[in-house]
Amino acid sequence: MTLxxxxxxxxxxxxxxxINDSNVEQYTNDLSNILNVFKQMKLHDTTNILPMAxxxxxxxxxxxxxxSETNQREKFQAIAPDVEQHLYRVPKVxx
Amino acid sequence: MTITIKQLxxxxxxxxxxSVEITQDYLNKINQKxxxxxxxxxxxxxxxxxxxxxxxxxxxxxxGSVLTGIPMxxxxxxxxxxxxxxxxxxMLDNFIAPYDATVIEKFNRSGTVMLGKTxxxxxxxxxxxxxxxxxxxxxxxxxxxxxxxxxxxSAAAVAARLAPGATGTDTGGSIRQPAALCGITGxxxxxxRVSRYGIVAFGSSLxxxxxxxxxxxxxxxxxxxxxGFDPRDSTSVDQAVPNFSVDLNKDIAGLKIGLPKEFFADGxxxxxxxxxxxxxxxxxxxxAEIVDISLPNMGLSIPVYYVVAPAECSSNLSxxxxxxxxxxxxxxxxxxxxxxxxxSEGFGExxxxxxxxxxxALSAGYYxxxxxxxxxxxxxxxxxxxxxxxxxDVILCPTTPEVAFKRGEKTDDPINMYLQDIYTLSLNLxxxxxxxxxxxxxxxxxxxxxxxxxxxxxxxxxNTAHKFQQVxxxxxxAPEVK
Numbered sequence: 001m002t003l004x005x006x007x008x009x010x011x012x013x014x015x016x017x018x019i020n021d022s023n024v025e026q027y028t029n030d031l032s033n034i035l036n037v038f039k040q041m042k043l044h045d046t047t048n049i050l051p052m053a054x055x056x057x058x059x060x061x062x063x064x065x066x067x068s069e070t071n072q073r074e075k076f077q078a079i080a081p082d083v084e085q086h087l088y089r090v091p092k093v094x095x
Numbered sequence: 096m097t098i099t100i101k102q103l104x105x106x107x108x109x110x111x112x113x114s115v116e117i118t119q120d121y122l123n124k125i126n127q128k129x130x131x132x133x134x135x136x137x138x139x140x141x142x143x144x145x146x147x148x149x150x151x152x153x154x155x156x157x158x159g160s161v162l163t164g165i166p167m168x169x170x171x172x173x174x175x176x177x178x179x180x181x182x183x184x185x186m187l188d189n190f191i192a193p194y195d196a197t198v199i200e201k202f203n204r205s206g207t208v209m210l211g212k213t214x215x216x217x218x219x220x221x222x223x224x225x226x227x228x229x230x231x232x233x234x235x236x237x238x239x240x241x242x243x244x245x246x247x248x249s250a251a252a253v254a255a256r257l258a259p260g261a262t263g264t265d266t267g268g269s270i271r272q273p274a275a276l277c278g279i280t281g282x283x284x285x286x287x288r289v290s291r292y293g294i295v296a297f298g299s300s301l302x303x304x305x306x307x308x309x310x311x312x313x314x315x316x317x318x319x320x321x322x323g324f325d326p327r328d329s330t331s332v333d334q335a336v337p338n339f340s341v342d343l344n345k346d347i348a349g350l351k352i353g354l355p356k357e358f359f360a361d362g363x364x365x366x367x368x369x370x371x372x373x374x375x376x377x378x379x380x381x382x383a384e385i386v387d388i389s390l391p392n393m394g395l396s397i398p399v400y401y402v403v404a405p406a407e408c409s410s411n412l413s414x415x416x417x418x419x420x421x422x423x424x425x426x427x428x429x430x431x432x433x434x435x436x437x438x439s440e441g442f443g444e445x446x447x448x449x450x451x452x453x454x455x456a457l458s459a460g461y462y463x464x465x466x467x468x469x470x471x472x473x474x475x476x477x478x479x480x481x482x483x484x485x486x487x488d489v490i491l492c493p494t495t496p497e498v499a500f501k502r503g504e505k506t507d508d509p510i511n512m513y514l515q516d517i518y519t520l521s522l523n524l525x526x527x528x529x530x531x532x533x534x535x536x537x538x539x540x541x542x543x544x545x546x547x548x549x550x551x552x553x554x555x556x557x558n559t560a561h562k563f564q565q566v567x568x569x570x571x572x573a574p575e576v577k
Contacts (some may be wrong), residue, residue: 008451015409015454016416017447018435027451033510034452038398041468044475051470052477054300054330055286055526056550061329075193081423088418091429 002032097571100165100259100313107154107164114154114164118147118208121166125210125257128576132233132255134248136171137179138211146208153206162320163206168258170249171212172219173199173304174293178209182295183217183227183245186421186441196293197325198262198304205320210258214248217443218412219266219297221245222515224273225506226445233502234277235574236540240499243273243515246307250277253307255576260317264294266302267400268494268519271531274307275494275543278533280560280570281307282314285551286526287332289318290325296411298404299330301523309570311532311560315339318553334551342554343561348382350559353487357393358518364497370535370542371493374563378491381562386487390479395472396521397513402456402469403524408446409453415441448509477525484549489559492518494531494543518545528553532560533569541569 008028012019019027073086082089106112122140129135143166150164174180174192176199181187195203202209216226224232224247232247234240235255242251246263250273253261263270265283274281282305289304296302306317319339325331354375359368379385417423417437424440427433442450456465483490496517505512522529527547534544548556564570 011451011455011458014458015450016413016431016434016438017442017450018439019447027448030448030509031451031455034401034448035455037510037513038402038465038469041395041398041402041465041472044392044395044472046468046471046475049471049474051467052474053470055477055524056332058287058330058332063326072193076419079189079191079193079420081417081420090418091427091433093430 003028003035097256097309097573098259099309100316101310103165103259104161107159114147114150114208115144118143118166118210121210121258128255128257131238132235132251132576133230134214134232134251134255134257135168135211136181136183136214136229136248139178139209142178143208143210150206150208160205161316162202164208165260166208166210166258167202168210168213168249168252168261169199170215170246170261170263172215172264172295173262174295175199175209175212178212180212180295181228182219183215183229184441184443184446185228186415187295188228188422190420194293197290197327198321199293201320213246213252213261216245216247217446218295218408219245219264219269219302220408220445220449222268222272222512223505224248225502226443228443231502234499235576236278236499239501240540241276241502243276243499245269247273249307250274250279250281253277253279253309254574256573260306260308260313262304262321263307264302264304265523266298267404267523268516270305270307271494271519271529271543271545272516274531276499276541278541278569278572278574279307279309280311280314280530280532281305282318282530282553282557283522283528284318284322284553285528287330287334288528288551288553289321290323290328290331292325292327298407299411300407301404310564311530311557312340312343314530315343315557337554339554339557342558345558346382347378347559347562350383350489351386351487352378352383353386353388353483353490355388355390355393355483355490355492357390358492362496362514362517363493364537366537367493367497367542370537371544374534374544375491377563377566381566388483388486388490390483390521392472392475392479393521396476396524397517399469399472399476400520400524401452401513402465403473405449405453406456406466407453409450409457412446412450417441445509473524476521480525480527489556490547492545492547494518494545498537498540498542522547526550528556530556530560532563533572535569
C-alpha cells in the first residue's frame with residue numbers, strides 16, 4: 001500500500017504535527033513501508049473473534065464518588081509554560 | 096566483579112559497610128564511566144547521599160527491610176517528585192515531575208537509594224536507545240554497539256556495574272531485549288502486576304514495569320517491592336502478590352519446558368541458536384522435560400503490535416500539547432500553530448512516525464481494517480499461549496534473534512529495527528510475564544535466553560532462572576569498561 005503525500009499531510013494535521021515539504025517524501029515512504037507490513041493481517045480470517053482490548057478482558061473499575069486527591073493547582077501550574085491568574089494562557093482562539 | 100543486591104544486603108546488615116559508603120562508591124563509578132556510556136540522563140548524587148544517610152539510620156535502629164540502603168537507578172520514564180523526568184524527549188526536557196510514580200513511592204518506602212535517572216529511547220519507543228534526545232548509549236561490552244532499548248540506560252548501567260539494580264518498562268520487549276544485549280537479568284511481570292501510575296504512558300494495554308539486576312534472586316527482591324494492586328491505576332489487577340523468593344530453590348525436575356518452533360525458525364542467528372541449545376541441555380540436566388510446541392500465530396505479532404502500540408501512543412501522547420507542561424514553541428500565531436510547532440519541535444522522528452501511524456489506524460474509514468482487525472488477531476495470539484500452557488509450565492526461546500548490533504546500523508530502517516523485538520512482542524500482546532537471563536556469548540557479546548510464564552506465575556520463571564544460574568556463571572561475567 002502506498003500513501004500519497006497529500007494523505008500524509010492530512011494525517012500529520014490530524015495528529016497536530018507540522019511536517020516540512022523537505023521531509024514529506026521521507027514520511028510518505030516510511031509510513032507506506034510500515035502499512036505494507038500490516039497487509040498480512042488481511043490474510044487471516046477473524047470472523048467471530050472478539051476484539052481484545054485488555055489482556056485479561058478487564059473492564060474499567062468503578063470506585064465510590066468521593067474525593068481522594070487534594071487540589072495541587074499551584075504545584076501543577078508551576079511547570080506550565082504560561083500561566084496567568086491560575087489559568088493556562090494560549091493564543092486567542094475566538095476573533 | 097559482580098556484587099549482587101543480596102551481597103550488599105548482607106554487608107549492610109553485618110555492618111561491613113554503610114549505605115553512604117556504597118552509594119558514594121557507585122556515584123564515583125558513574126562519574127568515571129558515564130561520559131563514555133551515557134547511560135544516565137540525570138545523576139542525583141546529593142539526593143542519593145541524603146537517602147543513604149537516612150537508610151543507615153533506619154538500619155542502625157534495627158527497622159530496615161530487605162532493600163533498605165540499596166542503591167538503584169530508575170528509568171527516566173518514572174515520575175520522580177522534584178526531579179527532572181524527561182522520558183528521553185526534548186518535549187519533557189524541562190519537566191520536573193510534581194509527584195512520584197507508585198513504583199518510586201514503593202521503593203522510597205523500602206528505603207532504596209536513587210542514584211539517578213537512566214537514558215531511554217524517547218517515550219520508550221525504540222530497540223536501541225538511539226532515539227533519545229540525550230544521545231545514544233554504549234553497550235558496556237563494546238561501546239560501538241547498542242545496549243538495546245528502550246530501557247537501554249538502565250540495562251547498560253547494571254551491566255557496567257554502575258548500579259546493582261535498576262527499573263525499566265517493557266511495552267514490546269524494552270526490559271528483556273536490553274537485558275539480553277547487555278548480559279544481565281530482567282523481568283517483565285504479568286500485565287497489571289505493577290502499577291502504571293506515574294509512568295509516562297505509551298502503550299497502555301501493553302506496558303509493564305519491572306526490574307533489572309545481576310541475578311534472578313535479586314530480580315525477585317526488586318519485583319516484590321514494585322508489585323501490588325494500586326487503586327490509582329485503572330489497569331492494575333487486584334491479585335494477591337506471592338513471595339517471589341520462597342520458591343527460588345524449588346527443584347525443577349519434571350518441569351515441562353516448551354520450545355516454540357516458530358521462535359527457532361529462519362531469522363535466528365545460528366551462533367545464538369547454538370548458545371540457546373547448550374542452555375537447553377543444562378535444563379535437561381536439571382531434570383526438566385523439554386517439549387516441542389507450536390504458537391502458530393506468532394508471525395502476526397509484528398503487524399498487530401505496530402498497529403496497537405502506535406494507536407495507543409497517538410492517543411496517549413496527545414496530552415503533550417505545549418500548554419500545561421513540556422516544550423512550548425516560541426511566538427505561536429494561533430492555537431493550532433501552538434500545538435503543531437510545540438509537538439513537532441518537541442518530538443523526535445520515531446515518535447512522530449508512530450503517532451502518525453496510530454492516527455491513521457484510528458481514523459475514520461481505517462479503524463475497522465487496522466485497529467479492530469489487529470485487536471481480533473491479538474486474541475488469536477493470546478489463545479496460542481493459553482493452549483500452550485495447557486501442555487507446558489514454562490516456555491523457553493531466545494530473547495533476540497541476534498546479539499547487540501552496531502550503533503547506526505539500523506537507524507535508517509524502522510522495519511528492520513522493529514524485527515529486533517520479534518520474540519518479545521507477543522508476550523505484551525498476551526499480557527504474560529517473561530524474563531531474559533544471560534545464557535552465553537556469541538562474537539564476544541552476551542546472548543539472552545527468554546523464559547515465558549503463565550499469567551501471574553512470575554515465581555515459576557524466577558525459580559527456573561535461579562536454578563539455571565546456580566549451575567552456570569554467565570550472569571556473573573562482567574565487561575571490561577574503560
